Amino acid sequence: MISTEVFKNFSYGVYIVGSKENDRSVGCIANSIMQVTSQNPTIAISINNDNYTNMCIEKTKMFSISILHEKTNQEIIGTFGFSTSKDNNKWEKFEHLQVENLPVLKDSIGYVICKVVDKMQTKTHTVFLGEVIEADMLLNNQEPMTYAYYHNVIKGKSPKNAPTYIEEKESNDKYVCDICGYVYDGDIPFEDLPDDYICPVCGVGKEHFKLRKDND
Template identity: 55%
Template sequence: MNPNVFRNLSYGVYVVSSLDGDRNTGCIANSIMQITSSPATIALSMNHDNYTNSCISRTGKFAISILSETSDPGLIGCFGFRTGRDVNKFDDIDYTVKEGLPIVKDSCGYIVCRLIDKMEASTHTVFLGEVIDGDVIGSDPAMTYSYYHKVVKGKSPKNAPTYLPQEDEPASDSGAKWVCSICGYVYDGDIPFEELPDTYACPICHQGKDKFLKTGDS
């Protein structure tokens, strides 16, 4: 089987939020789909290791912020490459509250769901949520996972359903590349990487210049 065929399926990029007691928490997800129209029902796949998974199970509700092509890529680093067990991911995020759950303002829409059922797979939980609120924010197109890989130049977190192990392999094409060891962002700016200031930070996960590794031929 060639796992790359799954990349031909359509995915978005979303911040899924819930509550850890009174504290906001959330993570990046890409496997979300509407499965019925009346009542509107959403299916969400989330890895067992994601802290947000247990929070959804405890609170019985979750919200989806739909990222757009103009959303700050740092949102993906914040929610996709850190764990809510250790940090409050919403500390520096501009958000509003709908139906008691945090919604990222830098998005093109949101959906709030009440958990009605769930199914356990070997590594993931599939949550079913009945939609209780939702709206469009602005007019920017939604970010697809293809756009994230090809334009934003990020990689899938290892907990994502679409993660492929070869994403962590060094680039095989000619020419040296500087790659963020945290989120996989490939620097392709006009200024040689060595000449960037020491204050340079990855645009996705905001890690420092020292977290970049040189791959490929020199």
């Protein structure tokens, strides 16, 4: 038997993985990132085969990692984690640097730039192994965002492409954001929220919330 419940005890961070398509910067949110070695530092990332970013890493053999912090603007996670770079210039909305010709978020704890040296294919994801060619700190005064913080404090969700996605079952009628899947669970009834209420995860307006009936 495989109880996926136990997987919830793995610890992760929350990052933007960036890459390039010709001159255009692309990227997506990823939590599945780990340091594999410290000498000749090497990093492994797991990226869904359907993600546009995957194809760009495959082509350029390069990727960047921006380390997000607890106060990261939620619109960043909404944009990079719940929409595709295919038809969206995600980076142009947020201040960023170009390091080794790869995009890095200015408002991040630091960055790592990698050159792909190997890869491994699963049915749904590619694990890219990247040799670090540059890395530096940007902010010293922020706490790195952990995946647990994202779930427990921000109450953020994971889309289907995240390796850690688990289908959730809610038991009551709830208002659900149709962009990122955030489920409103505040004390004020959803209907009574002000018109300028925005989704705390992806930043879209109230009109994007749909009532999900218990038996939907």
